[in-house]
Amino acid sequence: MQIEGLVTHNTGSHYRVLCDDGTEHLCLTKGNLRIRGIRTTNPVAVGDRVMVELMGAAGHADHPDFICKILPRRNYIIRRASNLSKESHILGANIDRTLLICTVNRPQTGTTFIDRYLATAEAYRVPAALVWNKIDDYDENEREELDFLMSLYHYVGYPCYAVSATTGEGFDTLMKDLEVRITLLAGHSGVGKSSIINRLIPGSDLRTAKISEAHLTGMHTTTFSQMIALPASSGGYLIDTPGVKGFGTVDMNPAEISHYFPEIFRLSDGCRFSNCTHTHEPGCAVLQALEEGLVPQSRYTSYLGIMEDRNEGKYRSAQ
8 A cells, every 4th residue: 555745854864754544654765766767865855745655554664664765856856965976965845935044153154155045045046045043152253254145145035034043133034934834954064953943843842962162163962854733823834954064066067057046147147158167257247246245255255165066076064
């Protein structure tokens, strides 16, 4: 017997599937799922709709059921699995929006990392927004940096939120925008994803860890991806993912990379040549706008970095 369901947990070896009849099943994957041209470390991702073959002892680790088919995805977020790796990893599938959780310091989320994530979201048609956490802990200089970054990304066209998982500041607005959606949370280790989820979903009790004072970097507390239901009144879900250090782009067509930077794409109609790469060509509207300060230098640098990926066969681990 087979039944359709939603993958809610992925531990790397087992999957938990909430089936359409309301039952939950602990599953393995059928071996042939791994040889159907799926070049990822996780052929099944949280958020996937799947067909489950029931084996008669649902939910028991000694007698798991089997995921026998992955139904078509409407979208997903993917990244390079590791430096120099040829494999990729799917963070989540069938997503309404993704939130990149950032911090100005302790740890620092750099613009290169942000831009690579946003470009990937654009490439796979996932609406994205930015959430800056720990605003209760910023000094005056860090507050100025936060204001600058939020202004920059508002200008580009991305919604931005400033919140404190400690005090609850900013959460009323954030919670309202999460209603009736499946939202994937991503970011460096230590930016406070688990603390944000604990604030949004009282009783979820996700583990948190302190920042390493020696390196001002986070310690991994989420070791697998999972989907968590928001309070019933909102009707939404969050997908929590393990923290990542760098974000490697996957299989981006060089001719289309400019499409994933909205401010560059908007200007490209003004270029003299339809195949302009916005790097050296005469009559390039993007280069002209860059000189006039209408394209942020950090965003243009990130654009060039992704263009270089195809030449180097690797990606930069960006902070």
